[in-house]
Amino acid sequence: MAPSLTALFCLGLCLGRPVIAAQSGLLPKPSLRALPSSLVPLERPVTIWCHGPQGVDLYRLEKLGSKKYEDHNFLSISAMKTSHAGRYRCSYQNGSQWSLPSDHLELVATGVFDKPSLTAHPSPVVPPGGDVTLKCQSQYGFDQFALYKEGDAGFYKRLEHRYHADFPMVPVTTAHSGTYRCYSFSNVSPYLWSSPSNPMVLTVTALSRNVPVSPEGSSTPIGLARQDHTQGNLVRICLGAVVLVLLLGVVAEDWHSQRRALRPRLKPVQRPLPPLPQ
Structure with a gap:
């Protein structure tokens, strides 16, 4: 087959796909959404919208399981009731062809419990x-x-x-x-x-890599807090050493005092009194 004929054949196939899709009823499916939300508190308003291409002849919006439908592209609910909750879907018609149905929309009533x-x-x-x-x-x-x-x-x-x-x-x-x-x-x-x-x-929480975060309840970085604790410990050690030296001095003085008290005392020499004059 000549290249020109092959190109024309491929072009015909591409152009013919929309016609074949339309003839088989495979129109693009519409979208369905609830505004302002699909979660609706009781007694609050909500509107369900079906969006399809331009030039649609007819919309069909239905609630599954209820056999109720609207021939419009929207459903306006002024006050949400438990009876409105459920699954919805929509489709549209062009000529004699119907589109694929939209994805299901789950309309939920909140505040029931x-x-x-x-x-x-x-x-x-x-x-x-x-x-x-x-x-x-x-x-x-x-x-x-x-x-x-x-x-x-x-x-x-x-x-x-x-x-x-x-x-x-x-x-x-x-x-x-x-x-x-x-x-x-x-x-x-x-x-x-x-x-x-x-x-x-x-x-x-994202921890910083440069300055470590201090424990909860403190605004001082951990590094500075450790430095302050180190200086405080040095001061305490010095004071303890001074107190220990003083205590050792007191103990040594007391020990020397006790040794002096335990030395044997020499008895005084008993000398006779001089004779009385005659």
Whole structure:
């Protein structure tokens, strides 16, 4: 086959792919998101948006399992209820062809149950390379927990023992620093969550290589503190030596005094009195 014919054949294949895809119904899938967030406190508003290409003839937005749908590219919820929680998806139609469905959107109602507690073990202040475990604990017998870090798009979900879940972070890096919250829920109602826990701030401290950091509660560098302790020890040693010399002098003086007291005393000579005059 001549090179020109080969080039034309390849060009025809490339140009024909969109036509074949459209004829088979494989239109690009739209995207689906919830604003301001897919985690919605009860009685708060939320809007679900379906985004497709320009010139779409019809949108279909549906909640899975409910047999309810909207022929619009959005669903506005003025006050979140537990009945609104669940999985959603959308698609669109151009002519007689339907697009692929979007990825599922999980709309979660929060504040349905009391908040759990979130703690860091052994401490919320960790050096780089250290180990820390965030523990989410609930007063109810929930078997699923979710950990959320402010600024991150996703969650860390974990199926654990009832009443609590551990989220180990090994090894810790500076990227782990931030504010965390956790939620508790049951696998029976996976879209009905508790209120968020109180925020817990995890701090990853970066130690300086030049000046060592002093122990907690002191603003003096370790090197200067050691120098001060060395000078203090020298002064104490000198004072101790002076006191020891004085004590030795006192002991020696007392010993000499006792020796003088123990020397034998000479008895006085008994001389006769002179005779009385006649």
